[in-house]
Amino acid sequence: MKTFEWSGLDEAQKREALARPIHRVAADVTGVVRQIMEDVAARGGAAVTEWCLKLDGAAPRRIPINTETLNAARDQLAPADTRAIRMAAENIRIFHQATRPQDSALIETAPGVRSRLAWRAIGAAGLYVPGGTAPLFSSLLMQAIPAQVAGVKTRVAVTPPSLDGSVHPAMIIAAAEAGLEAIWAIGGAQAIAALTYGVELEDGVIPRCDKLFGPGNAYVAEAKKQASALLAGPAVDMPAGPSELMVVADSAADPVIAAADLLSQAEHDTDAQVILVARSRAALNAILEEVEAQVATLPRAEIARASLNEARAILARDTDSVIEVINMYAPEHLALQTEDAGDLVERIEAAGAVFVGSWAAETLGDYAAGPSHVLPTDGGARTLGGITTASFMTSMSVQYVNEQGARTLGPIAARLARLEGLEAHARAADLRSEA
Numbered sequence: 001m002k003t004f005e006w007s008g009l010d011e012a013q014k015r016e017a018l019a020r021p022i023h024r025v026a027a028d029v030t031g032v033v034r035q036i037m038e039d040v041a042a043r044g045g046a047a048v049t050e051w052c053l054k055l056d057g058a059a060p061r062r063i064p065i066n067t068e069t070l071n072a073a074r075d076q077l078a079p080a081d082t083r084a085i086r087m088a089a090e091n092i093r094i095f096h097q098a099t100r101p102q103d104s105a106l107i108e109t110a111p112g113v114r115s116r117l118a119w120r121a122i123g124a125a126g127l128y129v130p131g132g133t134a135p136l137f138s139s140l141l142m143q144a145i146p147a148q149v150a151g152v153k154t155r156v157a158v159t160p161p162s163l164d165g166s167v168h169p170a171m172i173i174a175a176a177e178a179g180l181e182a183i184w185a186i187g188g189a190q191a192i193a194a195l196t197y198g199v200e201l202e203d204g205v206i207p208r209c210d211k212l213f214g215p216g217n218a219y220v221a222e223a224k225k226q227a228s229a230l231l232a233g234p235a236v237d238m239p240a241g242p243s244e245l246m247v248v249a250d251s252a253a254d255p256v257i258a259a260a261d262l263l264s265q266a267e268h269d270t271d272a273q274v275i276l277v278a279r280s281r282a283a284l285n286a287i288l289e290e291v292e293a294q295v296a297t298l299p300r301a302e303i304a305r306a307s308l309n310e311a312r313a314i315l316a317r318d319t320d321s322v323i324e325v326i327n328m329y330a331p332e333h334l335a336l337q338t339e340d341a342g343d344l345v346e347r348i349e350a351a352g353a354v355f356v357g358s359w360a361a362e363t364l365g366d367y368a369a370g371p372s373h374v375l376p377t378d379g380g381a382r383t384l385g386g387i388t389t390a391s392f393m394t395s396m397s398v399q400y401v402n403e404q405g406a407r408t409l410g411p412i413a414a415r416l417a418r419l420e421g422l423e424a425h426a427r428a429a430d431l432r433s434e435a
Contacts, residue, residue, distance in 0.1 A: 118397075128216055195208075266308055280317065334348070335360070352385070
């Protein structure tokens, strides 16, 4: 991990210390993704199949969620595993049902003028679930359940296949808990292209989706970016690229726990980035020593070490410096392992999810606390939040105006319209106020 003392850095050096890995936006990623997107736009399902065979070694496959596939999945998992998935699903559903946006009451802004906000679910949502080296079935729950609670009619889940072309049995169980009818074994930029354009494949049809969701590697993140830039292309949830975690620790923090949390994100993939912000040199050194001791014992040690090459350790001795680091980086995940963690929360302006105190492990939030773990990366937390039921909905204003209201607002609207040089607007208001 690269180490910095915050007080000794100028503005340019601060930005450099908190820079994301440059290969996340490398030119080769952009070019390859553009090639895939254009090929799928031109040739549809045939192009998707060819790219799947080339990159994943397996053709796209639709896996129905039925009695047969469920029984086969359960046979491969311990009963405790399926119970844990069910309990996590219940917590996610409870949280999102409680936070689902509701239509507002009618608000009278003038006599005879009443308006309200009405919420509606989007038509079709494409849900990208990372897989490959680690089948992240938890990301399926964190997307498909909020979409279900929101009332989305068409939910299309895609996930990269394993090396043998299969999907992990836990993914099947999670899909069932989320009420999905099927899941597609297809990943990468070609999956995003399929959701963007809608394609016909040997196993069925992937419909064109209105909005794309889910985290992924640099290719998936770039594909979502390119899809959203298309004329009449789909909306996207947020920049949700490789995972990020910032841990803030003081002398009271347990170095073993802080190190474990950092490695929990570093093992995600080689593009993940973790940042330690320590309030004292002793805390910083103790945690770094623990990171080195623990990484050697991990099954995914090679991946974690590659991620640690892009890690940062920052010494920020005072509270103002800590807050500056947090808000400048805008982390996807932020763990506050300090005695004043509760006070720090009030000053944080940009973070995807905050875990307050040493008991609030980011891992708990990843799986079972309730809020979705699909969060903005690459600084997106400055303007965006994580997935909620509102992410799968749109709001529209509904306005009710009677004769009294038209006579009250008509002259005002007409005058303002003429002030902007829009005579037709003004006449439309006049016709109602002078009737």
